Amino acid sequence: MKREHSPSDGVDRKSHDMHTPHRSGRPPGNCNRFPGPYYLDSGGDEDNLEVVGLNEFVHVRCHFASPQACPCGRYACHLDSMIVAVDGACPGNGSDLAVRSACGVYFGPEDDDDFNLRNMALRVPDEPGMSHTSQRAELWAAVAALWASDKYAESGGQWPCEVPEGCKAPCRLSHLVIKSDSAYLVNSMTGAINKWKTNGWLTTKKTPVANRDLWELLLKRVAYLDKLGVTVDWWLVPRKENEEADGLANAGLCRKSLALRDIFSVFQD
Template identity: 30%
Template sequence: MSGKTSHSFHYKESYPSSVKRVITNEIFLHSSDTPESLFPSSLSKVDTQSRFRHRDDISKCLIYTHSACAHNGRFNAHAACSFVFSPDRNRGTVSFPLERRGPSGERHRITNNRASLRAVIGALQYKEWNKDSIETIVIGSSSSYVVWGATQWVRTWTQNGWKTSEGNDVLNQDLWMCLLKEFEHWSNIGVAVEFLLVPEKSGGVMHQRAKIAACATAAEGEVPDDFEMVTESP
């Protein structure tokens, strides 16, 4: 688990200065690969704990993300978010309940899509990944909403004034804008963010660990009110 600290987030500041510059890419698995074979657990000379580093490029690290939601979208819904960045059971898995309010301070319905997106934001904000000699953060998610939204759809949304192709308001706009701001933050310090669509049924042990962590936290039924930044405990 992680510590939490209050985080002031201003909605007007959440829009990146250059959307095109910070849009990320999706990476794909070859038919013979799995997330675990492409990003095996390893302990390099720069690591204090094992990471999931790319087998051909140790500057690329995978973080598994997941979510769980009970009573999706209903008035009594509660959800949780999780991510796994190391096989270390004590320090490598983080989970937290989804807040009622978003980074702009507005209240939102609790949904699984929202929790999946929030998990990614939590993972990116958790620590200064660049200090672990990471040049590319690869977010692993089984949510096509998250992966395709971050790598494809958000381009159109921003061009259309946050409207879908049908002319409707984009759902979870506050979290998408927060995520774009995270992309910009990492881009400014030379760290790329990429996405990997993880097969739900064959995502491997660490993907399942993220799922179990999210389910366990969601089962507690907690729904915090305020959005808070999830950070590594000292």
């Protein structure tokens, strides 16, 4: 879906301007599909959901934004939102050739001389008793995205707020959208996972849920962000609309395999 760059104009938070970037606050619910009724019932444009902001993060386009950009190219977006794309890669998935996997996390465009790197291409660690699969790689990517987003929920940084001159406090994250081409990930996080928990982590066929360890880790990360006042939604897109994260995941295959403790230290930096 098309992404438009927002301008560098100031933000009037007292009015809901159709072109000016502004804070939106936390959407209702948690772990819902994006875009949901909250967005679409307000007239949100389903074909233009992403806006690249001043710090090169991808934000949710305001659901009250004008359907057409003004002459200066402006689209209103939510400063306190982020859309983070994730993907996994596992050559030879489902066969004996699947001996490595990796995940990609895409926060937004980066220049070659960008010293504030945030996009991630990570090799999935070799875990005792666990096989490398594309599904586990996709879940690892989502874990990485949630973990790396903590700091924006805690102290902001996804939008260049001037404190205290322009803002009383940093513009902290309140709406995180995880974008993925994995129906397995999105369908599970927006529905099936609640049934699994209720059933003692058993499927409808009374068999153990696969990858339970990572599902539980995802739930812990969502719960932590919830305590910080962040709604996490999940967006299923076609593979062709997730090329940036896909490229990062494939790049991660060439990285050195990390231990779990090293993976988590990357998120905390």
